[in-house]
Amino acid sequence: xxxxxxxxxxxxxxxxxxxxxxxxxxxxxxxxxxxxxxxxxxxxxxxxxxxxxxxxxxxxxxxxxxxxxxxxxxxxxxxxxxxxxxxxxxxxxxxxxxxxxxxxxxxxxxxxxxxxxxxxxxxxxxxxxxxxxxxxxxxxxxxxxxxxxxxxxxxxxxxxxxxxxxxxxxxxxxxxxxxxxxxxxxxxxxxxxxxxxxxxxxxxxxxxxxxxxxxxxxxxxxxxxxxxxxxxxxxxxxxxxxxxxxxxxxxxxxxxxxxxxxxxxxxxxxxxxxxxxxxxxxxxxxxxxxxxxxxxxxxxxxxxxxxxxxxxxxxxxxxxxxxxxxxxxxxxxxxxxxxxxxxxxxxxxxxxxxxxxxxxxxxxxxxxxxxxxxxxxxxxxxx
Amino acid sequence: xxxxxxxxxxxxxxxxxxxxxxxxxxxxxxxxxxxxxxxxxxxxxxxxxxxxxxxxxxxxxxxxxxxxxxxxxxxxxxxxxxxxxxxxxxxxxxxxxxxxxxxxxxxxxxxxxxxxxxxxxxxxxxxxxxxxxxxxxxxxxxxxxxxxxxxxxxxxxxxxxxxxxxxxxxxxxxxxxxxxxxxxxxxxxxxxxxxxxxxxxxxxxx
Amino acid sequence: xxxxxxxxxxxxxxxxxxxxxxxxxxxxxxxxxxxxxxxxxxxxxxxxxxxxxxxxxxxxxxxxxxxxxxxxxxxxxxxxxx
Numbered sequence: 001x002x003x004x005x006x007x008x009x010x011x012x013x014x015x016x017x018x019x020x021x022x023x024x025x026x027x028x029x030x031x032x033x034x035x036x037x038x039x040x041x042x043x044x045x046x047x048x049x050x051x052x053x054x055x056x057x058x059x060x061x062x063x064x065x066x067x068x069x070x071x072x073x074x075x076x077x078x079x080x081x082x083x084x085x086x087x088x089x090x091x092x093x094x095x096x097x098x099x100x101x102x103x104x105x106x107x108x109x110x111x112x113x114x115x116x117x118x119x120x121x122x123x124x125x126x127x128x129x130x131x132x133x134x135x136x137x138x139x140x141x142x143x144x145x146x147x148x149x150x151x152x153x154x155x156x157x158x159x160x161x162x163x164x165x166x167x168x169x170x171x172x173x174x175x176x177x178x179x180x181x182x183x184x185x186x187x188x189x190x191x192x193x194x195x196x197x198x199x200x201x202x203x204x205x206x207x208x209x210x211x212x213x214x215x216x217x218x219x220x221x222x223x224x225x226x227x228x229x230x231x232x233x234x235x236x237x238x239x240x241x242x243x244x245x246x247x248x249x250x251x252x253x254x255x256x257x258x259x260x261x262x263x264x265x266x267x268x269x270x271x272x273x274x275x276x277x278x279x280x281x282x283x284x285x286x287x288x289x290x291x292x293x294x295x296x297x298x299x300x301x302x303x304x305x306x307x308x309x310x311x312x313x314x315x316x317x318x319x320x321x322x323x324x325x326x327x328x329x330x331x332x333x334x335x336x337x338x339x340x341x342x343x344x345x346x347x348x349x350x351x352x353x354x355x356x357x358x359x360x361x362x363x364x365x366x367x368x369x370x371x372x373x374x375x376x377x378x379x380x381x382x383x
Numbered sequence: 384x385x386x387x388x389x390x391x392x393x394x395x396x397x398x399x400x401x402x403x404x405x406x407x408x409x410x411x412x413x414x415x416x417x418x419x420x421x422x423x424x425x426x427x428x429x430x431x432x433x434x435x436x437x438x439x440x441x442x443x444x445x446x447x448x449x450x451x452x453x454x455x456x457x458x459x460x461x462x463x464x465x466x467x468x469x470x471x472x473x474x475x476x477x478x479x480x481x482x483x484x485x486x487x488x489x490x491x492x493x494x495x496x497x498x499x500x501x502x503x504x505x506x507x508x509x510x511x512x513x514x515x516x517x518x519x520x521x522x523x524x525x526x527x528x529x530x531x532x533x534x535x536x537x538x539x540x541x542x543x544x545x546x547x548x549x550x551x552x553x554x555x556x557x558x559x560x561x562x563x564x565x566x567x568x569x570x571x572x573x574x575x576x577x578x579x580x581x582x583x584x585x586x587x588x589x
Numbered sequence: 590x591x592x593x594x595x596x597x598x599x600x601x602x603x604x605x606x607x608x609x610x611x612x613x614x615x616x617x618x619x620x621x622x623x624x625x626x627x628x629x630x631x632x633x634x635x636x637x638x639x640x641x642x643x644x645x646x647x648x649x650x651x652x653x654x655x656x657x658x659x660x661x662x663x664x665x666x667x668x669x670x671x
Contacts, residue, residue, distance in 0.1 A: 042487045105501060112481045123477070126470055126525035141531060144523035146472055148501045154520060161538035182477075185484045186497035190631060191648040236542060237518040239510040241460070245498050246627050256461075256516055260544065368498060369507030371519050415605075426624065429605035491639045494631040495602075 005160045007230040007377070009089035009218040010321045013081045014211075014308060015050050018060055023318075024325035027333055028353065032307045034197055034209050041113070041181040045188055046195040049179055050211030050309040052077065066135075072108050072118060075131045077176040077214035082132055085216035091170050094137035099168040102129040102144045103155035103175030104313035110180035132174070149276070149367030150237070151175060152316020153375050156217065157235035163221035170221075176214035177312035184210060190245070192280050200277035200303040200335055201284045201349045203342030208278040211309025215318035227381025230324055233360075235375030236260030245368050247282045251290030253372030254364060258294035261362055261376045270299045271358025272332045274323045276365045277303025277349075278310055279337065283366065288343035290364075290372075300354060301347040302326075306336025316365050320377060323361045327379055332356050357383060389566040389583045390445045392417075392437055394559055398586065399448050410559025414440050421447065425512060432476040432499035433555045435508045438467065441565040442509045442549055449567060453513055462546040464518040465506045466539050467553055468532050472502040472523045475555040505553060517545055527552060527589040533577035536568055546570050552589065562589055594662050601636050602629050618655045630655060642670030 011019060015033030016026040033050035040047075054073065060080045062068070071079060082100075086093045093100075107125045111118055121127050129142035145155040152175045159171035177183070187193045187210060194207035225231040238256035240248035248254075258273075273296055275287050291297060304319050311318055326333050332354040339351060359379040366372040391398040395409035397417060408416050414436045418428050422443050431439060442465075451459070476499040483493045498504060506519035518539060524531060536550050551565035564583050568576060595609035604623065612623070618633075619625050630651050637643040637654075643665065645651065654664045 042484055042490045044490075106477075109477055109500075112477055113485060123474065124470060124525075125472055125523040129523075130525055141525050141528065143531075143535065146501070146521050146523045147503045147519070158520075158535065158538060161541040162534075164541060165534070165538060167534065181484060182481065182500075185490075185492040186480065186494070186500065189492040189494040189497055189635065191634075191646075236544075237520060239465075239507065239516055239519045241510045241514045241516050243511065243626065244504050244507045244628075252516060260542075367503075368501050369503040369519065370510060371503060371507065426605065429603045430628075491635050493635060495628050498628060 003164050003166065003221040003223065004225050005163055005232040006220045006222045006225045007217050007232060008220045009085045010216065011081045011085035011088065012213065012215045012318050012321055013077055014213040014318065015052055016307065019084060020321050020325060024322055027304065027307045027322060028331065030334065030336065032336060033211060034309055036195065040184060043181045043185050043188065047184060047188065047193045048195055048197060048209045050209065051179065052212040071131060072111065072122065074108050074176060074178045075128055078102065078132050078174050079135060081176070081214035081216040082172055082174045085218050086136065086172060089218040091218065093172060096139050097169040098138055099140055099159065099162050099171045100129070100133045100138055100142040101155045101159050101171060101173045102132065102142055103151040103173065103317060104144065105146065105148055105151060105177055106183055109182050110178055113180070113182060147367065147371050148369050149310065149312055150316060150365040150371050150373040151313050153235065153363055153365045153373040154237055156232060156316065156320065156375055157237060157373065159219050160232050160235065163219060171219045172216065173219060173317060174214065174216040175313040175317045177212065177314060179210045179212050194279065197337055198279035198305050198309070199337040199339070200279045200305050201343055201347065202338050203340040205279040205281065205284060205342060208280050208305065209309035211311040213308055213311035213314040213318050215314045215321055217317055217321065225380050229380055231378045231380055233376040233378050234261055234264045235373065237371065237373045240370035240372065242370055244370060247286035247366060251286045251293060253370060254287060254290035254366050255293045257372045257374040258290060258296065258362065258364065261374045262294060264376055265360050267296050267299055269358060269360050271327050271356040271361050272300040272302050273362045273364055274319050275301055275303045277305050277335065279305060285343050286366065287364065288345040288347045291347050292345035297345060297347065299348065300332045300356065301349045302333050303335045303349065304333065316363065320363045323363060324377060327359060327361055330355055330357060387579060387582060388445065388448050389564055390441045390448070391587050392441050392561065392563045393587065394561055399444055430495065431508060433558050433561055434473060434475060434502060434553055435499060435505040437555060437561045437563045438505035438551070438553050439508050439512065441551060441563050445565045445567065455514060458546070460514045460516050462517060462544055463515045464539050464545045464548045465509050465515060466520045466536055466548050467506055467551050468522050468524055469502065469552060469554045470524060470526060471554045471556050473500045475557055476500045509549065518542055527584060529577050529580040529584055533580055536576060537573045540570050540573060562587060590666070591658060591662050595658060597636055597640060598633070601632055612658055614659045615657045617657060637665065641665050643668050
C-alpha cells in the first residue's frame with residue numbers, strides 16, 4: 001500500500017512574526033515586511049527588502065536555548081524555525097527514521113565577504129545543514145536542495161518521495177536565505193530589483209524585492225490521512241530547456257509541472273494557485289502563459305511577494321504554509337501590490353481578500369537554471 | 384546490466400568507461416581541449432563557469448559513449464532527468480563573483496558570474512543542450528556517499544515520467560580544480576545502483 | 590576606439606574563437622551572428638560603467654545602444670566620464 005504524506009507541523013519565522021499563525025494574520029491584515037533601503041555594505045543603489053531584525057532573531061534564539069556566538073545568522077534562522085516546528089510535531093528528531101532536508105540557495109555565502117570568526121568550511125551548504133541535524137542529534141547526513149528559487153518546493157517533493165520509499169517515517173523540511181550584499185548586488189546587476197514595493201502581475205511592475213525568512217514543515221508517512229489534516233499529494237519538477245536565466249516564452253517547464261500535478265486534481269477543486277509572482281516583467285508573464293495553457297485561467301491566483309519579498313530558499317515552504325492557513329480560513333489571500341492586469345493572459349489575481357470553499361491548492365515556482373516546480377496540497381475531508 | 388558506462392573528469396585526468404582520454408593540458412585548459420576535440424559545436428561552453436564546463440563536457444562525453452543522438456523524441460526530452468550531487472556546489476563561482484563586489488572602489492558586480500553562483504545552473508546547461516524538459520535537481524551533501532546518492536536517485540523515479548537519469552557528482556573549488564563523474568541510470572537499473580556508483584567512485588578519489 | 594571596444598567585448602563576453610575583424614561595425618550585436626543573449630547585454634552595461642564611467646539604469650536603453658559596434662562606440666564617445 002502506498003504511504004500517504006501528511007503535514008503535521010509548520011513554522012514561519014519572518015519580519016511579520018515568529019510562528020505561522022502570526023504570519024498568516026499579519027498577511028491577512030495586509031501588513032508587509034518590505035522597507036526601502038538606500039544602501040548595504042558596498043551596495044550603494046537603493047532597493048526594497050523585507051529584512052529580519054537581527055535583535056529579534058537573537059532574542060528568539062535566546063528563548064529557545066540556542067547559545068550565542070556558535071551559529072551564523074542563516075543557521076540561527078533555520079534553528080529558530082525547526083526547533084519550533086519539531087516541538088509542535090512532538091517527534092523525536094534524533095531518531096534515524098527522521099530525515100532533515102534543507103532548502104537554500106546561498107546559505108552562509110556572506111562569510112566569503114566577512115568570515116566573522118567562523119571556520120571557512122562553514123560556507124559549504126552541507127556543513128551549515130549539519131549544524132541543524134547536530135543540534136537535534138539526528139544521525140542522518142542532511143540533504144541540501146539547491147535548485148535556485150524553486151528549492152523549497154523541490155525539498156518538499158524530495159521529502160515526500162523519501163517517506164514514500166519506506167526508509168523514513170518523518171521528514172523535517174526547512175528553508176531559509178540571508179539577504180547579504182552578495183545576493184542583493186547580484187540581482188541588482190540583473191536589473192531585476194525594484195527600489196519600490198513590488199507589484200506582482202501588475203501592468204506597472206518594475207522588478208522584485210528580496211526578503212528574509214525561515215520556514216519549516218514536518219511531514220509524516222501515514223497509511224491514511226484523517227479529515228481536516230493536510231496531505232502533500234503530489235509534485236513535479238520540470239525544466240524549460242530554454243535559457244539559464246530568462247523564463248521560457250511558452251512557460252514550458254511551469255506548464256509541464258502544472259500538468260503533472262493536475263493528474264491528481266480537477267481545476268474546479270482548487271482553492272487557488274499560489275504562484276511565484278516575483279513582479280519581474282518576464283516571470284509573471286511566463287506564469288500567466290503556463291496557467292492559461294494548463295487550463296487554470298479560471299482558478300484564483302495569489303502571490304505573496306508583496307508581503308515578504310522573494311525569500312528564495314524559504315519561499316516554497318513559507319508560501320505553502322501560508323496557503324494552508326488561507327484554505328483553512330476559506331480565504332484567497334490578497335496579492336499585495338497588484339492593481340491593474342499586466343499579463344497577456346488575464347489570470348484571476350486580486351488585490352482584495354476573496355472567499356473560497358476549495359480544499360486544495362497548487363504551489364508553483366520557477367527559477368534560474370530554467371527550473372520549475374509545482375506541488376499539490378489537499379485538506380482532507382469536507383467542509 | 385551490461386558494460387558500465389561512465390565518465391570521470393578530474394583536474395588532470397579524463398576517463399570514459401575505463402579508457403583514459405588523451406590530453407595535453409590540465410585544469411580549465413583541459414576542459415577546453417576536450418571540448419574542441421570531442422564537442423566543438425556549442426560556443427556557449429566558453430561562457431560557462433568551471434562547474435558547468437565540467438558537467439557539460441562530462442555529460443557530452445557520456446552521451447557520445449552511449450551513442451545517443453540529440454533529438455526531439457519524447458524518450459529523451461520528456462522522460463530524462465538530470466540529477467547531480469556535490470559538496471562544494473558553486474563555491475568556485477561564489478569566490479569569483481565575490482571578487483567583483485569585495486572592494487568598494489572596484490565594485491562592478493558581474494551578472495555573467497552571478498548567474499553561476501547557483502549550482503543548479505549546470506543542470507540547466509545540460510537540459511538546454513539536449514532539450515531535456517524533465518526534472519533537473521542539484522543536491523548538496525556533506526560528503527560523497529554512494530548509499531545516499533543511490534537512495535535519492537531511486538527516489539527520482541517516483542515521478543512516473545522519469546525513465547532515465549543523467550546522474551553525477553560534480554565539485555569545483557577553484558577554476559583549475561575539479562572532480563566529477565557522470566553515469567546514466569535507467570529505471571530498471573535501480574536495484575544495483577549503489578554497487579554501480581561505488582565501482583565508479585573507486586576510480587575517483589572522492 | 591572601435592578596435593579597442595571590440596577587444597573589450599570579446600574579452601568580457603568570452604567570445605572564444607572570435608576575432609575583432611569578425612565583428613561587422615554596423616551589424617547588430619544581438620540577434621544572429623554572435624549569438625549573444627540577455628546576460629551578455631547586462632554584461633555590456635557593466636563594461637560601459639567599468640571602463641567608461643557610463644551608468645545605465647534602464648536596461649531597455651541597451652537595445653538602442655547595442656544596435657552595432659559603431660552605435661555603441663558613438664554613445665560611449667558622447668557620454669563617457671573616464
